[in-house]
Amino acid sequence: MANLIIRGCDILHVMDGKLNIELCQDIEIRGKLIAAIGNDLPVSENDRFQIIEGQGLLAIPGLMNTHAHVPMVLFRGMAEDVSVQAWFNDYVFPLESNLTPEDVYWGAMLGMAEMIENGVTCVADHYFYMDEVARAVETSGMRANLAWAVFGHQGEAQLDATCQFIERWQGKADGRITTWLGPHAPYTTGRDFLKLSAERAKQLDTGIHIHVSETSEQVALSLQEHGITPVQMLAETGVLEVPAILAHCLYPTNEDVKILAGTGAGVAHAPKTYLKLGMGEIKLQQLRDAGVPVGLATDGAGSSNTLDVLEQLRMMALVQKHAYRDPTTMPVAEALEIAFEGSARVLQMGDQIGVLAPGRLADIALLRQDGVHVFPRFDPAANLVYSSKSADVDTVICNGELLMQGRKLLTIDKGQVKKEISARLERLGQRTPGKRIAVYPA
Amino acid sequence: MANLIIRGCDILHVMDGKLNIELCQDIEIRGKLIAAIGNDLPVSENDRFQIIEGQGLLAIPGLMNTHAHVPMVLFRGMAEDVSVQAWFNDYVFPLESNLTPEDVYWGAMLGMAEMIENGVTCVADHYFYMDEVARAVETSGMRANLAWAVFGHQGEAQLDATCQFIERWQGKADGRITTWLGPHAPYTTGRDFLKLSAERAKQLDTGIHIHVSETSEQVALSLQEHGITPVQMLAETGVLEVPAILAHCLYPTNEDVKILAGTGAGVAHAPKTYLKLGMGEIKLQQLRDAGVPVGLATDGAGSSNTLDVLEQLRMMALVQKHAYRDPTTMPVAEALEIAFEGSARVLQMGDQIGVLAPGRLADIALLRQDGVHVFPRFDPAANLVYSSKSADVDTVICNGELLMQGRKLLTIDKGQVKKEISARLERLGQRTPGKRIAVYPA
Numbered sequence: 001m002a003n004l005i006i007r008g009c010d011i012l013h014v015m016d017g018k019l020n021i022e023l024c025q026d027i028e029i030r031g032k033l034i035a036a037i038g039n040d041l042p043v044s045e046n047d048r049f050q051i052i053e054g055q056g057l058l059a060i061p062g063l064m065n066t067h068a069h070v071p072m073v074l075f076r077g078m079a080e081d082v083s084v085q086a087w088f089n090d091y092v093f094p095l096e097s098n099l100t101p102e103d104v105y106w107g108a109m110l111g112m113a114e115m116i117e118n119g120v121t122c123v124a125d126h127y128f129y130m131d132e133v134a135r136a137v138e139t140s141g142m143r144a145n146l147a148w149a150v151f152g153h154q155g156e157a158q159l160d161a162t163c164q165f166i167e168r169w170q171g172k173a174d175g176r177i178t179t180w181l182g183p184h185a186p187y188t189t190g191r192d193f194l195k196l197s198a199e200r201a202k203q204l205d206t207g208i209h210i211h212v213s214e215t216s217e218q219v220a221l222s223l224q225e226h227g228i229t230p231v232q233m234l235a236e237t238g239v240l241e242v243p244a245i246l247a248h249c250l251y252p253t254n255e256d257v258k259i260l261a262g263t264g265a266g267v268a269h270a271p272k273t274y275l276k277l278g279m280g281e282i283k284l285q286q287l288r289d290a291g292v293p294v295g296l297a298t299d300g301a302g303s304s305n306t307l308d309v310l311e312q313l314r315m316m317a318l319v320q321k322h323a324y325r326d327p328t329t330m331p332v333a334e335a336l337e338i339a340f341e342g343s344a345r346v347l348q349m350g351d352q353i354g355v356l357a358p359g360r361l362a363d364i365a366l367l368r369q370d371g372v373h374v375f376p377r378f379d380p381a382a383n384l385v386y387s388s389k390s391a392d393v394d395t396v397i398c399n400g401e402l403l404m405q406g407r408k409l410l411t412i413d414k415g416q417v418k419k420e421i422s423a424r425l426e427r428l429g430q431r432t433p434g435k436r437i438a439v440y441p442a
Numbered sequence: 443m444a445n446l447i448i449r450g451c452d453i454l455h456v457m458d459g460k461l462n463i464e465l466c467q468d469i470e471i472r473g474k475l476i477a478a479i480g481n482d483l484p485v486s487e488n489d490r491f492q493i494i495e496g497q498g499l500l501a502i503p504g505l506m507n508t509h510a511h512v513p514m515v516l517f518r519g520m521a522e523d524v525s526v527q528a529w530f531n532d533y534v535f536p537l538e539s540n541l542t543p544e545d546v547y548w549g550a551m552l553g554m555a556e557m558i559e560n561g562v563t564c565v566a567d568h569y570f571y572m573d574e575v576a577r578a579v580e581t582s583g584m585r586a587n588l589a590w591a592v593f594g595h596q597g598e599a600q601l602d603a604t605c606q607f608i609e610r611w612q613g614k615a616d617g618r619i620t621t622w623l624g625p626h627a628p629y630t631t632g633r634d635f636l637k638l639s640a641e642r643a644k645q646l647d648t649g650i651h652i653h654v655s656e657t658s659e660q661v662a663l664s665l666q667e668h669g670i671t672p673v674q675m676l677a678e679t680g681v682l683e684v685p686a687i688l689a690h691c692l693y694p695t696n697e698d699v700k701i702l703a704g705t706g707a708g709v710a711h712a713p714k715t716y717l718k719l720g721m722g723e724i725k726l727q728q729l730r731d732a733g734v735p736v737g738l739a740t741d742g743a744g745s746s747n748t749l750d751v752l753e754q755l756r757m758m759a760l761v762q763k764h765a766y767r768d769p770t771t772m773p774v775a776e777a778l779e780i781a782f783e784g785s786a787r788v789l790q791m792g793d794q795i796g797v798l799a800p801g802r803l804a805d806i807a808l809l810r811q812d813g814v815h816v817f818p819r820f821d822p823a824a825n826l827v828y829s830s831k832s833a834d835v836d837t838v839i840c841n842g843e844l845l846m847q848g849r850k851l852l853t854i855d856k857g858q859v860k861k862e863i864s865a866r867l868e869r870l871g872q873r874t875p876g877k878r879i880a881v882y883p884a
Contacts, residue, residue, distance in 0.1 A: 076829060077821035081773035113814045275760035276828075278769045305828035306815055318717035318757075327720040331523035372555045372856055373748055376867055379519035386718075386747035387518060391833035414814055425818055 002050045004029040004400065005043060009054030009366060011356055012381065014336045019381050027059060029362040032174070032400040036358055052405070056370055057394055058380060061354050062121025062143075062363035063309040064343035067209070067247040067268030069127045069300030070136075071099070071107030073114065074421065074428055076301045084215065084277050088440035092302050094431040096128070103428065104129040106420045108136035113412045115307045116140065116403050119365035119393035123307075124245055124268065124297075124347060126182050126209050128437075130165050138173045141403045141411045143363060145245070145347055147182030147209035151438050152189035156196060159183075163200050170206070176399055180243075185211035186230040187218055188438055191237060198238030207243030207348065210234070213256070214248040215279055221441060231256035240265055243348045247297070249287075250279060257290045266293035266346030269338075271315040272306070273299040283323050284316075284330075293350075295343030310390045313339045317385055332382050366395040444492045446471040446842065447485060451496030451808060453798055454823065456778045461823050469501060471804040474616070474842040478800055494847070498812055499836060500822060503796050504563025504585075504805035505751040506785035509651070509689040509710030511569045511591075511742030512578075513541070513549030515556065516863065516870055518743045526657065526719050530882035534744050536873040538570070545870065546571040548862045550578035553749050555854045558582065558845045560750045561807030561835035566687055566710065566739075566789060568624050568651050570879075572607050580615045583845045583853045585805060587687070587789055589624030589651035593880050594631035598638060601625075605642050612648070618841055622685075627653035628672040629660055630880055633679055640680030649685030649790065652676070655698070656690040657721055663883060673698035682707050685790045689739070691729075692721060699732045708735035708788030711780075713757040714748070715741040725765050726758075726772075735792075737785030752832045755781050759827055774824050808837040 006027040013020040026041040027034060028049075043049055072092075079091035104127065115123060122143040125133055130148040137144045146169065148162035159181075166179040181204075183189045183197040201208050213219050213230045222230045231252055234240050244265040252260065260267075267287055274282050287294055296316065298307045313335060320330040344354025352361050367384070371392060374383040396404040403411050448469040455462040468483040469476060470491075485491055514534075521533035546569065557565060564585035567575055572590040579586045588611065590604035601623075608621040623646075625631045625639040643650050654672045655661050664672045673694055676682050686707035694702065702709075709729055716724050729736055738758065740749045759777040763769050786796025794803050809826070813834060816825040838846040845853050 074818065075820075076816075076818060077824040080821060080824045080828075081770050083769055087769070110814055110817065117814065272760065275764040276769060278763045278767045278771065280767055282764075301829075305824070308815070315757075315760075318714065321720045322717040322724075325720045325722055327525055327529070327718060328523050329720065372552055372559065372860070373750070374518075375552065375860055376516065376518060376863060378517075378867075378871065379522060382519040382522045382747070386522075387743075389831055389833050391831050418814070418817055421818060425820075429820065 003047065004052060004397065004402070005041065005049045006052045006054040006059065006366070009057045009059045010380070011037065011059045012384070013356070014333060014340050017333050017337050019333045019336065021380055027356065027364070029397070029400050032361055034356060034358050034360050034362050037356065052395060054366060056368070057366040058369050058384070059356060060365050060367065060384070061340045061356055062365050062396065062398060063119045063339065064295060064347060064354065065115065065120050065123040065298050065307065065309050066245060066266070066295035066343050066346040067270060067297035067299060068123050068125050068307060069302070070111035070123060070125045070133065070307065071104045071127055072300035072302040073111040073307065074103065074107040076305055078429065079302055085440055087277065087303065089436065093436035093438050093440070095428070096437045097432070097435045098428055098430060099128065101129040101132045103424055105132035105136055106417060106424070108133045109140065109412060109417045110421060111301070111307050112136055112140040112142055113409060113414050113417060116142065116396050116409060116412070117393065117407070118308045118310060118390040119367065119396055120307065120309050121363040121365065121396060121398040122347065122353060124209060126247070131168070134169045134172065134177055137177055139411060141398050141401050143176045143398055145178045145180060145209065147180045149182045149184050151184050152193040153438070159196060159200060163204060166204055166206055174399060180207040180209050182209050186222060186233045187441060191226070191233060194233065194237035194239055198242060201242040207245070208239050209245040209247070210239065211247045212249050213251045216251045219251045229253055229256055231259060235259050245346055250274060250282065252287065257286050257292065260292045261290040266295055268297040268346055269294050269316060270297040270299035270304060270312060271319045272304040272312055275315070275319070277303060281323060282319050284320055285324065293342055293345035294338050295346030296339050308390050309339070310388060314385060332385050335385050336381060362397055362400040364397040365393050367392045368394045445489065446494060446839065446844070447483065447491045448494045448496040448501065448808070451499045451501045452822070453479065453501045454826070455798065456775060456782050459775050459779050461775045461778065463822055469798065469806070471839070471842050474803055476798060476800050476802050476804050479798065494837060496808060498810070499808040500811050500826070501798060502807050502809065502826070503782045503798055504807050504838065504840060505561045505781065506737060506789060506796065507557065507562050507565040507740050507749065507751050508687060508708070508737035508785050508788040509712060509739035509741060510565050510567050510749060511744070512553035512565060512567045512575065512749065513546045513569055514742035514744040515553040515749065516545065516549040518747055520871065521744055527882055529719065529745065531878065535878035535880050535882070537870070538879045539874070539877045540870055540872060541570065543571040543574045545866055547574035547578055548859060548866070550575045551582065551854060551859045552863060553743070554578055554582040554584055555851060555856050555859060556749045558584065558838050558851060558854070559835065559849070560752060560832040561809065561838055562749065562751050563805040563807065563838060563840040564789065564795060566651060568689070573610070576611045576614065576619055579619055581853060583840050583843050585618045585840055587620045587622060587651065589622045591624045591626050593626050594635040595880070601638060601642065605646060608646055608648055616841060622649040622651050624651050628664060628675045629883060633668070633675060636675065636679035636681055640684060643684040649687070650681050651687040651689070652681065653689045654691050655693045658693050661693045671695055671698055673701060677701050687788055692716060692724065694729065699728050699734065702734045703732040708737055710739035710788060711736050711758060712739040712741035712746060712754060713761045714746040714754055717757070717761070719745060723765060724761050726762055727766065735784055735787035736780050737788030738781050750832050752830060756827060774827050777827050778823060804839055804842040806839040807835050809834045810836045
């Protein structure tokens with residue numbers, strides 16, 4: 001592994017809601033870690049470094065995607081302008097019943113190509129055939145938290161199969177892969193299965209990545225059927241006693257927020273999906289006030305059409321101002337705190353990523369700042385949130401390795417990925433009447 | 443003027459809410475018009491054509507920006523996270539009191555560089571020192587509807603000065619420039635001044651571009667002070683008897699919508715600003731149902747940070763689904779109908795632009811479709827609305843002239859523009875206490 005030194009870049013720092021941009025800094029990377037940051041860092045003649053010219057580029061922590069279904073890029077544009085029920089039952093669940101492990105591999109590669117181009121270095125993925133996603137992570141060089149989604153109707157044997165996946169891949173790919181359990185959601189698993197999942201997670205010393213309280217209807221249905229909210233069911237079944245990523249959690253009750261505070265469970269927030277599926281009010285203040293970690297996510301491209309974390313960052317800030325009818329809500333620094341510190345905490349990696357500092361993992365995106373759309377630069381941080389394009393991402397480093405330079409991907413052959421997928425499209429677009437991986441409650 | 447022929451592009455057609463994408467077409471451009479569209483168009487040996495290779499590119503009508511304050515890109519990032527009142531009174535109005543005509547010229551050039559890079563070929567601009575904006579339009583090659591903003595307190599003499607601007611520039615720049623009157627808003631002009639503006643517009647056979655009903659507070663204030671809504675004041679003073687662009691019009695009453703229907707006045711819709719300034723509910727259905735033309739706009743970069751019409755298109759569709767809590771609201775075809783046919787109607791150019799067809803003006807943007815973020819291409823129209831990036835715009839043609847090819851601007855020297863503006867930044871960033879061009883009511 002070559003050491004890297006980035007020369008003369010600007011660095012964005014966000015700590016405790018305070019912003020600071022240091023100009024013209026060097027970043028020295030040794031192995032997988034940031035070794036030093038400073039002005040004109042000396043490098044001894046004995047050291048061999050690959051030099052990256054960073055003049056004019058803005059270094060930010062590699063973007064994190066705290067909840068995705070990466071291979072769903074295969075279905076991009078196939079389920080537009082339909083109700084949530086139709087989206088699941090008439091499109092996504094039938095389409096997913098066609099998937100083979102190889103489809104998932106190439107879908108994961110396509111999604112990772114897109115994420116790297118967008119400056120994303122780490123993803124928490126929640127899907128099927130996760131050995132294939134893990135292989136794509138190995139190849140692409142990204143960092144990932146991988147959870148094999150499992151439904152209650154698949155039974156304990158399938159849960160155990162996902163436990164075996166955890167053991168096969170935990171810490172693999174030079175430490176870039178973390179594996180968790182992925183029970184799909186309270187409404188698709190049920191009490192007993194959640195209890196079993198929490199027990200297994202404790203045995204394996206791992207976490208749980210799960211959808212929860214995505215719509216107010218889900219919360220109402222849970223209260224009606226079980227007398228408790230979905231979040232309360234997570235608490236009652238022990239899920240919140242292990243590290244947990246809660247995807248969406250748009251409708252926590254006051255009681256739910258109290259339960260979540262202090263458990264360490266974090267919420268993955270993907271506003272583009274919430275807008276697109278008309279899922280209702282999108283408010284973060286209560287979770288933030290209670291100290292519940294909130295991070296950014298793209299969800300799957302089946303609903304959000306892109307795996308673009310910068311786009312979600314912009315929408316999050318805009319939507320919060322809209323939700324509270326207050327332009328002073330979620331200032332730039334808070335939005336960036338969520339994108340970096342918040343997302344790292346949701347991934348349970350707050351002490352390793354999300355900050356550019358010596359001793360942290362070298363996960364870095366370098367953005368061009370010479371575009372007319374980010375000029376003038378009175379406020380480079382506001383430009384990042386409100387004006388930059390993900391196409392401004394020039395160079396991406398993960399775990400100390402270059403994944404993209406000068407917008408050229410170094411680990412993924414895009415032409416091959418598109419060719420492999422093109423050969424599968426006709427089959428992937430078919431929906432067999434009645435064939436579904438699961439049923440969404442009407 | 444060289445004739446152009448685009449070979450083998452895909453063409454997006456949106457007519458009456460129906461979508462169609464024709465594959466592998468040639469577009470023949472003679473002078474400023476589209477002469478023919480078809481397969482393998484023959485070109486006689488005597489004709490001299492510049493050939494543009496369009497294989498794999500998607501041709502769309504040049505994007506239209508129906509309401510902007512282009513030179514405000516000079517203040518990008520300077521007024522973040524503040525209330526609407528502070529935005530006007532503490533930032534924008536004081537900052538604008540510093541502007542010189544030369545500042546406005548270079549600001550306009552910067553904004554036009556950004557717009558051309560984003561595939562925008564026509565803008566309705568509403569600002570000050572509009573001779574300078576007109577000069578920038580001459581140079582940049584864009585099409586523009588230009589209105590010199592005027593406040594009531596500036597008096598009749600200033601209104602007459604803007605009438606002289608209209609006469610100086612009407613139809614200039616090879617027909618690319620249209621000039622209208624620009625009384626700022628009912629609340630900053632008042633009844634008598636609006637009446638005078640409408641009279642002048644009739645005398646000059648021109649239109650009026652004005653802000654109206656931007657917030658519910660403005661409507662309440664108007665009802666309290668004048669007993670009628672801002673829209674009713676436009677009707678009463680004769681403003682709606684001439685062609686009119688109504689910027690924002692977020693809070694029309696039922697009565698207002700009835701008044702607007704049939705007048706031909708169109709609404710410029712800029713959702714990014716409405717979200718960012720927490721301006722409240724953003725609903726278009728009532729205007730659409732009544733047949734009032736609605737077009738896309740960016741507003742000024744002082745509030746929306748970018749001049750990116752594709753970004754506004756995406757936000758409009760997402761925000762409408764959110765507003766009505768219904769993912770079937772504003773399907774892809776309707777969003778594109780607003781972007782193209784709707785915007786052209788708002789600009790009162792529905793028979794000239796917004797559609798790619800023989801006899802129409804040759805205003806065209808060609809987008810790359812080979813990005814991983816727009817793959818697969820099950821639905822290229824959904825990809826355009828929900829997945830594409832403005833950086834996908836490869837080539838831009840306006841009035842039959844190439845403005846950008848292979849992402850290289852052909853009419854604007856970006857380096858020179860940034861250098862000129864850099865020399866002005868220190869002065870532009872100053873705010874003199876108490877010095878403002880106008881006052882926003884508290």
